[in-house]
Amino acid sequence: MPPAGAGDAARRGQPGASGERAPQAGAWEPAADLGVDTHDATGAADARASAGAADPRGTTDDTSDPRGTTDASDTRVTGGAADSPNSDDAADRPHTGQPGVDVPDRRGRTGLDRVGRDLDRNPRVVVRDVRVLTSNWFVTRATTFDFRHADGTWSTEERETYDRGDGATILLYDTAARTVLLTRQFRYPAYVNEHPDGMLIETAAGLLDADDAETAIRREAEEEIGAPVGDVERVFDVYMSPGSITERLHFFAAPYRHGDIAHGSRAGLAEEGEDIEVLELDFDDALARIGVDIVDAKTIMLLQWAALRGPFAPRA
Structure with a gap:
């Protein structure tokens, strides 16, 4: 004391x-x-x-x-x-x-x-x-x-x-097609801080609200991408901005089947003002765009995890 x-x-x-x-x-x-x-x-x-x-x-x-x-x-x-x-x-x-x-x-x-x-x-x-x-x-x-x-x-x-409570995010991938599903939507805080148009490319994510992390991310993936999620892998839990924000973000990954979701399709809850574009990207293309037009921290972390230790990591 x-x-x-x-x-x-x-x-x-x-x-x-x-x-x-x-x-x-x-x-x-x-x-x-x-x-x-x-x-x-x-x-x-x-x-x-x-x-x-x-x-x-x-x-x-x-x-x-x-x-x-x-x-x-x-x-x-x-x-x-x-x-x-x-x-x-x-x-x-x-x-x-x-x-x-x-x-x-x-x-x-x-x-x-x-x-x-x-x-x-x-x-x-x-x-x-x-x-x-x-x-x-x-x-x-x-x-x-x-x-x-x-x-x-x-x-x-x-x-x-x-x-703002805790949240969860997920990377959906197809190893055979070497593709990932991401989203693009308007983020005002980025827009007001010098992002050209505020349209950020991200992994699907959302707040837990009253749900546990896995339940919440299944809900968010279906709402934001339109894809029901099967077996999920828990990757890690991270404090994203511990100097001022209390949020702990739970990271997940799960497979999806290439072709089930159309590139450029729209998703999101209209009653919550969401207008989300679904992007199906080649994984290597997504990696190359880090720091260019993929500038969201959680998305970069999951893409790099997938390349280093996850589904696209080199196999011995």
Whole structure:
């Protein structure tokens, strides 16, 4: 466990663009962020008292994260009076809560700020606080934790994580024909980051949702390629972007029969906005296109696995 005062140790985490340190857990936030009129501190204190002495940070626990979970726009104090659109008394205004924390988000979830608080597998890491930043379809959190470095010193760190759940992907191949089935579809995140048109060539893939990995990839292969999958081989499980994204991707491979799926056919779920083109490529052609128009990491990993250790690997 970290010694008392570890939270005051210098951060070795993620400085801001200007190089200043991120606020320590437990530190008082600037009054301007809370809409407090710093020229009338006495009036602000009176307003807090009239509203039940509520801490303007959204919590009455001084040891909690001072940023709390309450939007500053929900609890504003200006000029010594609680600012409410309907009443001069802030207590008259109902608290709407934060989606995904104490009220359901669009997917019906609550308690998303509890994720990670009970982690204890690594004695060098002590989780102190978890805040939900966004909870729309996926979840972004900021987690504060104490970390013991190799030299025995402790520092307090903060990391943002993007939680979209785990996923699975599969390479379908025909060794006799030396072909593979891939997909091409529009990916906005690639498009906004300098890809020429956002149309990425990929192996079939999707999120697990409530299914196990093998069930999920069978579902995705049928949806995205139109091919029912027989026996599958589990290749490996990989964290694709561990610096910020929690997703673990499960890799599979399975044979298909050349000619069963037409090159250029369309697939995907229209109700989910999918418009997917199915590509049947010569395996050697697919390898040659890595880094040219095949620039998706999971696809490159499966193609190289197939060439080195998988169905197209040289046989002794």
